[in-house]
Amino acid sequence: MAAEIQPKPLTRKPILLQRVEGSQEVVNMAVIVPKEEGVISVSEDRTVRVWLKRDSGQYWPSIYHVMPSPCSCMSFNPETRRLSIGLDNGTISEFILSEDYNKMTPVKNYQAHQSRVTMIQFVLELEWVLSTGQDKQFAWHCSESGQRLGGYRTSAVASGLQFDVETRHVFIGDQSGQVTILKLEQENCTLVTTFRGHTGGVTALCWDPVQQVLFSGSSDHSVIMWNIGGRKGTAIELQGHNDKVQALSYAQHTRQLISCGGDGGIVVWNMDVERQETPEWLDSDSCQKCDQPFFWNFKQMWDSKKIGLRQHHCRKCGKAVCGKCSSKRSPIPLMGFEFEVRVCDSCHEAITDEERAPTATFHDSKHNIVHVHFDATRGWLLTSGTDKVIKLWDMTPVVS
Numbered sequence: 001m002a003a004e005i006q007p008k009p010l011t012r013k014p015i016l017l018q019r020v021e022g023s024q025e026v027v028n029m030a031v032i033v034p035k036e037e038g039v040i041s042v043s044e045d046r047t048v049r050v051w052l053k054r055d056s057g058q059y060w061p062s063i064y065h066v067m068p069s070p071c072s073c074m075s076f077n078p079e080t081r082r083l084s085i086g087l088d089n090g091t092i093s094e095f096i097l098s099e100d101y102n103k104m105t106p107v108k109n110y111q112a113h114q115s116r117v118t119m120i121q122f123v124l125e126l127e128w129v130l131s132t133g134q135d136k137q138f139a140w141h142c143s144e145s146g147q148r149l150g151g152y153r154t155s156a157v158a159s160g161l162q163f164d165v166e167t168r169h170v171f172i173g174d175q176s177g178q179v180t181i182l183k184l185e186q187e188n189c190t191l192v193t194t195f196r197g198h199t200g201g202v203t204a205l206c207w208d209p210v211q212q213v214l215f216s217g218s219s220d221h222s223v224i225m226w227n228i229g230g231r232k233g234t235a236i237e238l239q240g241h242n243d244k245v246q247a248l249s250y251a252q253h254t255r256q257l258i259s260c261g262g263d264g265g266i267v268v269w270n271m272d273v274e275r276q277e278t279p280e281w282l283d284s285d286s287c288q289k290c291d292q293p294f295f296w297n298f299k300q301m302w303d304s305k306k307i308g309l310r311q312h313h314c315r316k317c318g319k320a321v322c323g324k325c326s327s328k329r330s331p332i333p334l335m336g337f338e339f340e341v342r343v344c345d346s347c348h349e350a351i352t353d354e355e356r357a358p359t360a361t362f363h364d365s366k367h368n369i370v371h372v373h374f375d376a377t378r379g380w381l382l383t384s385g386t387d388k389v390i391k392l393w394d395m396t397p398v399v400s
Helices: 298-304 345-350
Strands: 015-020 027-032 038-043 047-053 059-066 071-077 082-087 091-097 104-111 117-123 128-133 137-142 148-153 158-164 169-174 178-184 189-196 202-208 213-218 222-227 234-239 245-251 256-261 265-270 328-332 337-343 360-364 369-375 380-385 390-394
Touching: 027 071, 027 369, 027 380, 027 390, 038 059, 038 071, 038 390, 047 071, 071 117, 082 117, 091 117, 091 128, 117 158, 128 158, 148 178, 148 189, 158 213, 169 202, 178 202, 213 245, 213 256, 222 245, 222 256, 234 337, 256 369, 328 345, 337 345
Parallel strands: 158 202, 202 245, 245 369
Antiparallel strands: 015 390, 027 038, 038 047, 047 059, 071 082, 082 091, 091 104, 117 128, 128 137, 137 148, 158 169, 169 178, 178 189, 202 213, 213 222, 222 234, 245 256, 256 265, 265 360, 328 337, 369 380, 380 390
């Protein structure tokens, strides 16, 4: 009797809709134009381009504007069609785009920073332009008058910027690995707190104002979820990349986090689950399972006539253990470990198959992603990479 052929389960993955090519250098930032089949991009080649989809199905520039300096970042407000562009020389240039996206009209320039602008955010409700620069300065300006309202010196070059309109809190992530929270008033700011959880620099921030959760991505390959709301102080680590995390976006309606990085990975995390904090690593002079001394514990080695062992830690319980007592590996998705990590033998036996079930999906973009933008209404994701290519993805198979 012939064996019955079972159909393979369909793999849910992003669908590549379009490749947008033509930039001579890296596209540092780009956004999907709402309600249009179009993309706005700024590049290291000094160009600002608005790409609109033609009848041929290809995206071609309806606007091609050359700036006096490389374009490092941008912020676009769809309601006012205000485009703010940060330049390598420290200037922020503002334009208004026409309704048909075929013309951009200069509005004003801000001499915001002494060197390259790293992040910009335009706040329509307050008519503020927030920015950070390589001069280690955070600044905010009035978008009506162009006047500088205030500034704050960060501990290192900032590479992440988010703002909560309701509380007027600004979140700044810098290359030292620190996240700073400031409370902004009209012409002054107050330091609320700083926190540190990354071993590498912060490369991206993403804020969920509903759950009051801040996500930070880092060059240490991890994402940390900081619960600033009801459970203050809770920090959940997410390990799902093999290279630095360079961009984050949050799908608020489905409570899914999208992280992208230098490994080309697009990781979609389900944040609608009860996650657990990783335990603190415990200190001990001997294995907390078999009591064998570690190699620096000379007294116990002498007394027991045993050679000292190397110290490891169980990622589940945090205990200091030797290699023999932690010979097993297991994913612990609810703790953010989607890959297999070291656990002690007793924890390995206690982890159930349900606890090993993944809470994230992994997809290959086939380029080193430096920036993302997610259009929640259509479920489209834009990725721009070091290969100078912009890719548009339909994420509805995985973000739904």
